[in-house]
Amino acid sequence: MSDEVAISVTVNGQVEHVRVEPRLLLVHLLRDELGLTGSHVGCDTSNCGACTVQLDGQSCKSCTVLAVQADGSEVKTIEGMGTEDDLHPLQEGFWAKHGLQCGYCTPGMIMAAADLLERTPNPTEEEIRHGLEGNLCRCTGYHNIVKAVQHAATAMQSAEVSA
Amino acid sequence: MTLMDDRTSGNHVGRSLRRKEDPRLITGQATYVDDINITGLLHAAIVRSPEAHAKILSIDASAAMARDDVHAVYTGEDMADLLAPLPMAWAPDGVEVHNPEHWPLARGEVKHVGDPVAIVLGTDRYAVIDAAEDVLVEYEPLPVVTDIEQALEPGHALVHEQFGTNEVHKWSLGGGDMEAGFAAADVIIERRVVNHRVSGAPIEPRGVLADYKAGAITVHTSTQVPHFVRLFMGLMLGISEERVRIIAPEVGGGFGAKLQVTGEEMLCAWASRKTRKPVKWIETRSEHMATCHHGRDQIATVRLGAKRDGTLTAMHADIVADMGAYLMLLTPTIPSLGAFVMGGVYKIPAITTDITGVFTNKCATDAIRGAGRPEATHMVEVCMDQLADELGMDRLELRRKNFIPKEAFPYETALGIVYDSGDYHAALDLLMEKLDLPALEREKEELAAKGIRRGIGFSTYTEICGLAPSRVTGPAGFGLQTGLWESAIVRVTVTGAVTVYTGTSPHGQGHETTMAQVVADKLGVDPQNVEIMHGDTGTGAMGLGTYGSRTTAVGTESVARASDKVVEKAKAIVAHALEAAPEDIELRDGKFSVQGSPDKGMTLAEVSGMAHVRPELLPEGMAPGLDETSFYDPNNFVFPFGAHACVVDVEEDTGKVKVVRYVAIDDCGPAINPTIIDGQVHGGIAQAIGQALYEHVMYDEDGQLVTGTFVDYALPTAAELPSFETDRTETPSPVNSLGVKGIGEAGTIAASPAVLNAVVDALRPLGVTYLNMPLSSESVWNAITEGSRA
Ligand code: FES
Ligand code: FES
Numbered sequence: 001m002s003d004e005v006a007i008s009v010t011v012n013g014q015v016e017h018v019r020v021e022p023r024l025l026l027v028h029l030l031r032d033e034l035g036l037t038g039s040h041v042g043c044d045t046s047n048c049g050a051c052t053v054q055l056d057g058q059s060c061k062s063c064t065v066l067a068v069q070a071d072g073s074e075v076k077t078i079e080g081m082g083t084e085d086d087l088h089p090l091q092e093g094f095w096a097k098h099g100l101q102c103g104y105c106t107p108g109m110i111m112a113a114a115d116l117l118e119r120t121p122n123p124t125e126e127e128i129r130h131g132l133e134g135n136l137c138r139c140t141g142y143h144n145i146v147k148a149v150q151h152a153a154t155a156m157q158s159a160e161v162s163a
Numbered sequence: 164m165t166l167m168d169d170r171t172s173g174n175h176v177g178r179s180l181r182r183k184e185d186p187r188l189i190t191g192q193a194t195y196v197d198d199i200n201i202t203g204l205l206h207a208a209i210v211r212s213p214e215a216h217a218k219i220l221s222i223d224a225s226a227a228m229a230r231d232d233v234h235a236v237y238t239g240e241d242m243a244d245l246l247a248p249l250p251m252a253w254a255p256d257g258v259e260v261h262n263p264e265h266w267p268l269a270r271g272e273v274k275h276v277g278d279p280v281a282i283v284l285g286t287d288r289y290a291v292i293d294a295a296e297d298v299l300v301e302y303e304p305l306p307v308v309t310d311i312e313q314a315l316e317p318g319h320a321l322v323h324e325q326f327g328t329n330e331v332h333k334w335s336l337g338g339g340d341m342e343a344g345f346a347a348a349d350v351i352i353e354r355r356v357v358n359h360r361v362s363g364a365p366i367e368p369r370g371v372l373a374d375y376k377a378g379a380i381t382v383h384t385s386t387q388v389p390h391f392v393r394l395f396m397g398l399m400l401g402i403s404e405e406r407v408r409i410i411a412p413e414v415g416g417g418f419g420a421k422l423q424v425t426g427e428e429m430l431c432a433w434a435s436r437k438t439r440k441p442v443k444w445i446e447t448r449s450e451h452m453a454t455c456h457h458g459r460d461q462i463a464t465v466r467l468g469a470k471r472d473g474t475l476t477a478m479h480a481d482i483v484a485d486m487g488a489y490l491m492l493l494t495p496t497i498p499s500l501g502a503f504v505m506g507g508v509y510k511i512p513a514i515t516t517d518i519t520g521v522f523t524n525k526c527a528t529d530a531i532r533g534a535g536r537p538e539a540t541h542m543v544e545v546c547m548d549q550l551a552d553e554l555g556m557d558r559l560e561l562r563r564k565n566f567i568p569k570e571a572f573p574y575e576t577a578l579g580i581v582y583d584s585g586d587y588h589a590a591l592d593l594l595m596e597k598l599d600l601p602a603l604e605r606e607k608e609e610l611a612a613k614g615i616r617r618g619i620g621f622s623t624y625t626e627i628c629g630l631a632p633s634r635v636t637g638p639a640g641f642g643l644q645t646g647l648w649e650s651a652i653v654r655v656t657v658t659g660a661v662t663v664y665t666g667t668s669p670h671g672q673g674h675e676t677t678m679a680q681v682v683a684d685k686l687g688v689d690p691q692n693v694e695i696m697h698g699d700t701g702t703g704a705m706g707l708g709t710y711g712s713r714t715t716a717v718g719t720e721s722v723a724r725a726s727d728k729v730v731e732k733a734k735a736i737v738a739h740a741l742e743a744a745p746e747d748i749e750l751r752d753g754k755f756s757v758q759g760s761p762d763k764g765m766t767l768a769e770v771s772g773m774a775h776v777r778p779e780l781l782p783e784g785m786a787p788g789l790d791e792t793s794f795y796d797p798n799n800f801v802f803p804f805g806a807h808a809c810v811v812d813v814e815e816d817t818g819k820v821k822v823v824r825y826v827a828i829d830d831c832g833p834a835i836n837p838t839i840i841d842g843q844v845h846g847g848i849a850q851a852i853g854q855a856l857y858e859h860v861m862y863d864e865d866g867q868l869v870t871g872t873f874v875d876y877a878l879p880t881a882a883e884l885p886s887f888e889t890d891r892t893e894t895p896s897p898v899n900s901l902g903v904k905g906i907g908e909a910g911t912i913a914a915s916p917a918v919l920n921a922v923v924d925a926l927r928p929l930g931v932t933y934l935n936m937p938l939s940s941e942s943v944w945n946a947i948t949e950g951s952r953a
Contacts, residue, residue: 021289032200032288038190038191038192039191040197040415042368042448043448044449044872045448045873045874047874048873050367078190078191083190094185095182098179098838098842100185100188101673102365102366102413102414102417102670103189104195104366104367105366106188107189132881133881134880136878138364138366138416138878139366139416139671139842141846141849141884141887142845142849142880143841144845145881146886
């Protein structure tokens with residue numbers, strides 16, 4: 001299209017130069033242009049949080065941001081958190097505590113939880129529940145998601161102590 | 164990377180193995196439908212009716228067609244070559260069911276908001292959405308039917324003129340002498356019990372990617388039932404079934420919403436054949452709320468009779484059920500599924516359920532998690548509390564007095580249904596141990612002083628699941644036009660790796676893990692080396708899909724039986740190699756050997772190696788390979804059960820209900836993986852709490868959908884739910900060799916009456932004796948205000 005805009009975004013440490021329609025949502029840039037399909041779309045009213053990524057270190061619903069707004073920014077998605085051989089403590093926590101069933105909400109949940117733990121490294125159950133209020137899960141009833149985040153918080157704290 | 168923390172050899176069943184499916188899901192590498200793209204694909208957007216009931220006067224697609232990136236627009240008229248309308252699978256003997264033709268795109272009239280009218284295809288995801296808005300449809304509005312009780316009045320406007328009535332069907336299930344039962348009662352209560360309309364709302368909406376090439380079609384669809392979709396797609400499109408391949412890739416939750424053969428699946432397949440290009444449609448959440456089938460929506464008049472001492476004598480449920488505008492795959496059967504367990508866990512000598520299905524100008528209802536059984540359980544358990552109140556009897560004493568005792572199993576109810584096994588007292592005893600009711604009661608007064616009303620509610624339930632057995636559910640019985648068996652293939656490769664094919668189609672339940680646990684124990688291998696393949700009609704086993712809590716009780720049993728056959732063949736091979744009798748061969752610590760001489764033996768890999776590489780060493784006449792199939796149709800349903808308690812605090816000033824504790828004891832037979840069972844229970848309870856307190860699909864009297872997004876349709880968030888306290892009793896089922904029962908729906912079936920009973924318990928001191936769901940702040944506050952006025 002003629003009115004495309006050139007932007008550059010650093011995604012999971014990789015600089016990406018792309019031309020996008022001004023109205024392209026960040027989530028579609030990630031999914032359709034860059035092939036990072038770990039961020040999901042679950043609603044059209046920014047309620048579900050399945051699309052949550054980190055934009056310049058802060059969690060954000062990537063369905064509410066235009067790709068052009070991310071020009072010059074750093075984006076981190078679930079694909080940048082860890083691999084199956086080197087899991088992020090949150091990924092490990094979700095696995096160990098059965099914090100997922102269908103897995104559709106999980107990437108967004110993990111990204112939102114990462115932000116929560118950044119701000120509140122040792123959250124109470126109440127803080128976790130309120131911190132994840134913007135992310136819907138239909139499968140787990142959240143019980144094991146809370147446990148997963150607690151598991152990760154403990155792991156990250158003890159890693160810090162031993163570091 | 165280890166699969167579990169505490170693995171010892173053998174005996175994987177019963178352990179909380181970490182899920183095998185999780186590594187791909189937690190790293191963002193899983194492949195859902197919308198993650199798949201095929202070169203040259205066209206995106207689809209669907210033009211949907213804004214009217215609840217109208218004639219289509221004209222459709223003008225010229226402006227849409229003129230847009231950049233738009234490839235084609237099709238309407239119902241273009242699809243005249245379909246060989247059959249969308250299916251409805253129920254044809255019970257002796258029951259007349261009014262079933263209007265239902266096409267993927269409306270023909271002539273639209274019947275509810277969201278009814279599809281046209282499909283726009285184009286090369287850009289955004290462009291087709293714009294173009295869909297440019298398709299001009301002229302409608303002539305027709306009278307709208309929304310209220311199921313009024314809809315049955317003579318002279319009322321009709322959804323489908325041709326039937327002369329809004330009644331879909333009448334169906335009854337009864338047993339015992341109703342007249343004598345009610346005549347023997349000293350007390351009869353009657354309540355109007357509402358199970359309002361809800362949405363399944365999986366977080367992944369539906370999605371389809373259809374690719375027609377050279378006479379064959381491959382369709383990726385977010386479904387629970389790939390084999391059903393294949394069968395009907397072949398019939399509707401006139402493609403022989405072997406050339407239709409349906410793949411359910413990673414599926415982001417179902418909850419019954421994806422137990423369907425949908426118009427959108429047919430539409431994409433048809434459009435792909437028409438354009439000779441791959442066609443992809445991804446549902447928006449707004450579309451999902453308006454057009455993916457809803458659940459519940461029943462109004463029941465329930466009568467329950469008892470002697471003064473609490474002995475139940477008869478129960479009658481008269482249910483009017485909103486079917487919506489069309490009958491989809493199972494629409495009219497759903498209330499009937501509840502009728503099978505009407506009466507719940509109690510000895511009741513006479514029980515009858517009468518069902519009237521009604522058309523309205525709303526989206527169709529169909530199976531949503533529990534499908535009829537949550538509604539029935541709600542009726543039974545809410546009325547048990549109402550009866551206890553009427554009798555001035557303790558509600559738990561009333562329950563215990565009427566429980567079917569454990570010695571009575573297998574127990575034939577008044578309806579002729581045989582409950583397989585149960586120990587209801589044990590479940591309730593364990594619940595009470597965990598709950599500490601006296602302490603909760605003591606806190607009541609303290610809280611009341613602060614304007615908070617504490618309530619405790621109970622639900623003791625059983626449910627009917629493991630859907631099968633064909634002789635009961637099928638054409639000669641209940642009337643589904645299919646058998647409900649399962650099949651499995653267990654294939655051992657030359658290196659001893661095991662691939663299992665199942666006809667079920669799990670979508671979050673963890674069967675890749677639990678089935679692997681069962682197979683690992685059967686074959687003496689590591690579950691990590693057992694791969695479970697599902698959800699693809701092109702590879703492996705036939706089956707009927709995942710719903711009705713049937714995948715473990717029917718699907719896994721079938722996997723177990725195929726594994727047994729593999730073991731049998733392996734033993735024959737080993738016996739031949741060691742010059743022993745097959746019956747003397749045992750499998751121990753991963754080795755097949757002669758009993759008493761464990762050092763001479765063969766592993767499964769060695770046996771399989773021989774069966775594939777050196778077939779000449781096999782017993783005379785034995786075919787090579789180690790690959791067995793099993794079909795399994797059980798002889799009965801299975802009946803999980805349990806006892807749940809909900810503790811709520813209600814703010815007197817605002818009517819706000821907070822669930823402060825939820826304790827659940829469930830029994831699904833021997834646990835294959837306790838952590839996975841707990842997870843199913845958690846999610847099930849959350850969904851029922853959602854229905855009881857927050858979720859409500861609402862239409863206004865013009866048939867406009869009021870709750871069209873997640874803004875208005877409120878799924879519970881983490882902040883609204885407590886942590887759940889769960890435990891189990893384990894009463895094996897005699898129906899299958901594993902002793903297992905289903906657990907996917909139990910939480911949802913049990914929980915809504917526990918919540919409602921808790922809220923009524925909280926409000927009794929304020930004069931409120933009964934109210935219906937949803938227990939929104941507003942309705943609770945109104946009840947408080949009226950109650951204290953009364
Ligand atoms: S897709 Fe639901 S919040 Fe972004
Ligand atoms: S795991 Fe399915 S939505 Fe959360």
